[in-house]
Amino acid sequence: MPTREVLTASDISRSLTRIAHEILERNHGSERVTVLGIPTRGVPLARRIGERLAHTEGGAEIPVGSLDVTMYRDDLRGQPTRTLQRTDLPEPGIDDRIVVLVDDVLYSGRTIRAALDALGDLGRPAAVQLAVLVDRGHRELPIRADFVGKNLPTAATERVDVHLAEIDDVPDAVTISGGEAH
Template sequence: MTKKTVMTPEDMRRTLARIAHEIIERNKVLGHLVLVGMHTRGVPLAERLAANIASYESLSIPVGALDISLYRDDLASLELKPIVQRSDIPVNIDGKSVVLVDDVLYTGRSIRAAMDALMDFGRPRDIQLAVLIDRGHRELPVRADYIGKNIPSSRDEEIQVQLEETDGVDEVTIIYAPAPKEAP
């Protein structure tokens, strides 16, 4: 097993500053903006982006949290049932621009589930996607509007995102762990 750091705390701070600026640039009317973090690590990322936007534009953006467990398409095949966490969308999202925030974009299936979940809360004007890492291997036609870092990866690798709020440290690492060989 090998481990490589691809994002340091300083890298992460600068990346989130850039994404916040991109969100400001693209959304002319910031009053319509809602940031929604996907459990677990999307939530602190959304809060940090909102704090950045607040400091650049002196405007507070509502931040929500979304749990997608009940919308997953692979529920029936999972050995371990995902623990459902409480979603919390603090404002009516009808007519709003919702920016979904997640740590890693991979197959795109979580994002499909998140969009279905959001639609049950209302009819947003549009949905945008911000991710810290895009690692490729999409299985659905999904792309991100704001990307922290593209990391072309192999399926044998794991991208591990750790955040101060959930793991005590800001860091992104690639762990290479080849699938164990089958016993003869």
Template sequence: MASTPTSAGAERAVLTDSDISRSLVRIAHEILERNQGGEDVVLLGIPTRGVPLAERIARRIGETEGTSVPVGSLDITMYRDDLRGQPTRTLGRTTVPDGGIDDKVVVLVDDVLYSGRTIRAALDALNDLGRPAAVQLAVLVDRGHRQLPIRADFVGKNLPTARAERVRVQLAETDDGRPDAVTISTPAAGPAAGRTAR
């Protein structure tokens, strides 16, 4: 898709629905390879878009391995380090699969990795749920600009960006059935809607 002027500046597509599908298939295979199968793997998606991504990866693992990988969600709202500055937030859901996470390989799943602060909060939240054998991280997009020493184990797309740019992930499950896509936009002026430091 060519760049088109919008009220927020220029926007361009960087991943289409087929690109996202291929990325998730690859991530599923890499998770299986890294962990020598899916027997002790638990996927926890970080709301909002990390949850359907985790569910899709679990389906790909099931199709490949014939193994049912448990999927849950991990709300990190109360663990964020910017909560004091933005105290009004909608709480998400934390759901832990039957069997818990103790002695499991927990793969955290999120859509965009940016500053690393969301993942730091997720690690704190995870610590209150149990003691996994290992924690790994899968993200659809790694856009760089890390503020904490956190890196993803499984990445759909490494996407160099400028700090002023906004990366937007659109998924059918969370965006009213619209086609999956990842776009980058550069705000024309002032604050822009979209993904902020993650």
């Protein structure tokens, strides 16, 4: 299976910086923004975006946490057993906040649907926005990201892998494997 790198570490860094600026622009600053990463790779991406938001906002405190969606997934029976991850809601919670969900790859939309269900059990945000590093298409649900690092049209037979130093202990990269060579 040929593997090709489609985003390097510097591409990922630039994408996250751009996403942070777009979040600030859309929300007129960071005052009401809370950033929640979806495990596994969405969590370090959320932290990185939170750091960029804080830096751009002159050191403002940006609440960053994580949201485990495992028990809200609609594919639990058909998938291997998943390890439950942490849900960590930062102060001041999510009520009346603008929650930016962060994930690595947007594909069918089912993970995000699960995240919306999980959020509904935890509080009532003023708004929910979605930031993803990669949007690869093939949506099964009417879900669209507000902030996208890179649109990567892919074949259903291809696999998109996001490698992050914090999780994988390798340099940041996004690769595509499988499918037919282009």
